[in-house]
Amino acid sequence: MKIKNMLQAVKGFLKRNVYALTVAFSVLAVFSVITALSVADLYKKKETIEPVQTIEQNDNNETEIVPTETNSVIVFESPVKDAVVCKDYCDDCLVEDKTTGVWKTHQAIDYCGAEGTEVYAVYDGKVIKVEKDVMNGTIVEIEHSEGLVSVYKSLGSALVSVGQNVKTGDAIGKMGVATNEKADGSHLHFEVKLNGKLVNPNNYLGEAGK
Numbered sequence: 001m002k003i004k005n006m007l008q009a010v011k012g013f014l015k016r017n018v019y020a021l022t023v024a025f026s027v028l029a030v031f032s033v034i035t036a037l038s039v040a041d042l043y044k045k046k047e048t049i050e051p052v053q054t055i056e057q058n059d060n061n062e063t064e065i066v067p068t069e070t071n072s073v074i075v076f077e078s079p080v081k082d083a084v085v086c087k088d089y090c091d092d093c094l095v096e097d098k099t100t101g102v103w104k105t106h107q108a109i110d111y112c113g114a115e116g117t118e119v120y121a122v123y124d125g126k127v128i129k130v131e132k133d134v135m136n137g138t139i140v141e142i143e144h145s146e147g148l149v150s151v152y153k154s155l156g157s158a159l160v161s162v163g164q165n166v167k168t169g170d171a172i173g174k175m176g177v178a179t180n181e182k183a184d185g186s187h188l189h190f191e192v193k194l195n196g197k198l199v200n201p202n203n204y205l206g207e208a209g210k
């Protein structure tokens with residue numbers, strides 16, 4: 001009997017206060033939605049604000065670039081002054097080779113310039129090859145860190161010798177006309193190798209070299 005009485009009392013209370021209760025529940029519901037949305041927003045903001053850490057402050061308060069999977073620490077300087085790219089890198093498309101008329105890929109960047117235009121080391125390294133090639137003209141190869149090698153072809157002459165250490169910006173050769181790219185005139189055919197494989201030099205060049 002006691003329980004029945006209590007239930008009836010509760011029922012009576014609900015009936016009398018139906019309006020007030022509805023309002024209270026509605027306010028509660030709206031408040032919950034707002035809270036949920038702002039919490040979600042907070043998480044979203046946290047996700048977008050967090051940067052990919054490539055630049056850090058070291059103990060001496062100097063800025064240090066920290067490598068990530070996609071970013072190399074090495075940034076090449078332009079191999080020529082006032083770069084004029086006359087044939088860009090293209091490994092998934094075919095460009096007509098003016099000399100042979102054959103359509104092929106071009107896994108290098110060609111910089112045009114008058115014969116004798118100086119060509120510079122794109123980064124500190126060691127000269128590992130100086131060669132006069134019948135097809136490619138004079139070739140200079142410089143080994144850098146991180147498995148990178150920069151290759152300079154279509155040179156008329158070399159200004160360095162094998163084993164020599166070079167610094168970024170050192171003159172290493174002069175532009176010439178190579179037999180295999182004769183129709184392109186005097187230029188530098190610039191390649192980059194990563195662990196022995198040709199890669200896109202644009203991935204390593206700073207803005208001045210593109």
Ligand SMILES: [Zn+2]
Nearest residue numbers: 108110181189
């Ligand atoms: Zn070329």
